[in-house]
Amino acid sequence: MSLTNTPDPAIRAAVVRQDLQHVLHPIVQHKALEAKQIVVTGGEGSTVYDADGTAYLDAMAGLWCVNIGYGRTELATVAAEQLRQLAYFPHTSMNVPAAALGEKLNALVGGGYHTYFVNSGSEANEAGFKIARQYMKHEHPQHYRFKTVSRYFSYHGTTLATLDAGGMGERKAKFEPFSGDFVHVAHPYCYRCPFGLQYPSCGMACVKNLETAILGEGPETIAEVIIEPIMSGVGVAVPPDEYLPEVEKLCRKYGILLHIDEVINGFGRTGKMFAHQHYGVSPDIIAIAKGISSAYLPIAATMVKNKVFDSFYGEVSDNRQVFQVNTYGGHPVSAAVAVRNIEILEAEKLTERAADTGAYLLDGLRTLMTKHKSVGDVRGKGLLVGVELVKDRASKEPVDAQTITAISDFCRDNGVLVGRAGGGRRYGNTITMCPPLVITRAECDRLVETLDRALSAVKIN
Numbered sequence: 001m002s003l004t005n006t007p008d009p010a011i012r013a014a015v016v017r018q019d020l021q022h023v024l025h026p027i028v029q030h031k032a033l034e035a036k037q038i039v040v041t042g043g044e045g046s047t048v049y050d051a052d053g054t055a056y057l058d059a060m061a062g063l064w065c066v067n068i069g070y071g072r073t074e075l076a077t078v079a080a081e082q083l084r085q086l087a088y089f090p091h092t093s094m095n096v097p098a099a100a101l102g103e104k105l106n107a108l109v110g111g112g113y114h115t116y117f118v119n120s121g122s123e124a125n126e127a128g129f130k131i132a133r134q135y136m137k138h139e140h141p142q143h144y145r146f147k148t149v150s151r152y153f154s155y156h157g158t159t160l161a162t163l164d165a166g167g168m169g170e171r172k173a174k175f176e177p178f179s180g181d182f183v184h185v186a187h188p189y190c191y192r193c194p195f196g197l198q199y200p201s202c203g204m205a206c207v208k209n210l211e212t213a214i215l216g217e218g219p220e221t222i223a224e225v226i227i228e229p230i231m232s233g234v235g236v237a238v239p240p241d242e243y244l245p246e247v248e249k250l251c252r253k254y255g256i257l258l259h260i261d262e263v264i265n266g267f268g269r270t271g272k273m274f275a276h277q278h279y280g281v282s283p284d285i286i287a288i289a290k291g292i293s294s295a296y297l298p299i300a301a302t303m304v305k306n307k308v309f310d311s312f313y314g315e316v317s318d319n320r321q322v323f324q325v326n327t328y329g330g331h332p333v334s335a336a337v338a339v340r341n342i343e344i345l346e347a348e349k350l351t352e353r354a355a356d357t358g359a360y361l362l363d364g365l366r367t368l369m370t371k372h373k374s375v376g377d378v379r380g381k382g383l384l385v386g387v388e389l390v391k392d393r394a395s396k397e398p399v400d401a402q403t404i405t406a407i408s409d410f411c412r413d414n415g416v417l418v419g420r421a422g423g424g425r426r427y428g429n430t431i432t433m434c435p436p437l438v439i440t441r442a443e444c445d446r447l448v449e450t451l452d453r454a455l456s457a458v459k460i461n
């Protein structure tokens with residue numbers, strides 16, 4: 001059975017039957033899928049098409065990842081050429097596209113890094129945890145530095161360790177207990193400051209909280225701190241400008257590695273190639289995925305500063321090499337596609353465009369605050385945006401899950417796909433937008449107008 005771009009209800013119905021009988025989907029309840037499905041068969045720019053012919057403006061770039069937009073057939077040519085040349089060989093050897101991608105990535109961060117290739121953002125962070133631990137074994141054999149410090153309400157992936165690193169209780173509850181190697185501290189979520197304070201009079205209480213945790217745990221037990229600069233999953237929390245530099249200072253003070261998660265934030269999304277570049281910090285470890293290939297093929301990576309790389313460098317007999325391997329790391333076809341994807345990002349100046357269009361979208365969304373009391377906060381950086389919905393602005397009581405579902409369903413039924421924060425019942429009350437960086441101003445107008453209508457149509461509870 002195959003589907004072309006020509007709508008065909010009979011074939012669509014057969015796909016749905018086939019799928020519901022045989023496929024187990026991630027994170028969506030199958031009963032909901034029985035009631036309503038999207039069977040995506042094609043895409044162009046910021047729009048995807050259902051097999052029934054319906055067009056959807058995809059304000060989430062898939063799962064926060066299709067940065068260059070859909071329908072770039074030149075990437076199919078790149079992949080086909082590489083498949084013909086060399087489809088695969090393990091990365092214990094070298095291959096042409098992965099070497100080129102390593103060089104390209106190093107240039108994007110200003111030099112001084114080596115890159116370890118993996119297949120997903122979870123793996124990139126997990127490799128970061130392991131590299132940090134191994135580094136500490138090499139550099140501080142007298143200590144036992146193995147802990148990662150992370151923030152509550154962060155998300156760093158779906159494997160057991162990355163889930164443990166994350167700070168969303170509801171996502172973790174069904175898999176507990178965890179190892180206990182991950183220590184959590186308060187997150188810089190100024191709209192709902194965990195300390196009930198206000199910036200700047202707060203004196204950066206969240207950074208002080210981090211230092212308390214470091215001292216309480218014992219710095220000699222801590223390998224790294226992991227930070228997603230703009231916290232996407234909790235509803236796009238943008239920290240004060242000095243937050244990340246202050247965190248970096250603490251890392252340096254206590255000999256802890258700074259691990260930055262750029263899985264969503266990277267590749268132009270926030271108006272710089274990488275979000276940490278807004279803040280002038282120099283991470284020891286950088287996890288990248290998603291926008292590295294705009295999801296045209298799976299690929300991700302863990303970049304390490306040469307200081308870390310040097311710790312893994314020695315005689316064969318020293319046994320200092322990176323002590324892990326994965327079958328598909330450095331896959332030549334994915335690497336070739338990633339290189340071209342980055343060339344497109346650069347040639348079309350999509351990072352600059354994200355800054356410009358993102359500011360335009362934020363301005364548009366802010367107009368909704370004057371029209372709808374339920375809009376408590378509108379925030380973002382570049383084309384990474386959150387609209388937080390509340391029952392009452394003074395109390396900031398979050399709207400309930402049904403309200404958020406009804407609003408995103410309204411948007412979907414009107415041809416616009418928006419996202420929602422992943423904080424579950426506590427912080428699930430933010431509509432998120434993370435569109436392809438090619439989105440036009442007219443399409444941004446449509447996002448604002450559709451959300452406007454949704455907020456009028458849906459009863460806010």
Ligand SMILES: Cc1ncc(COP(=O)(O)O)c(C=O)c1O
Binds near residue numbers: 158263
């Ligand atoms: C910030 C962040 N880190 C890591 C991940 C995990 O990436 P993946 O789903 O590719 O494993 C995600 C996924 O959305 C993410 O948002």
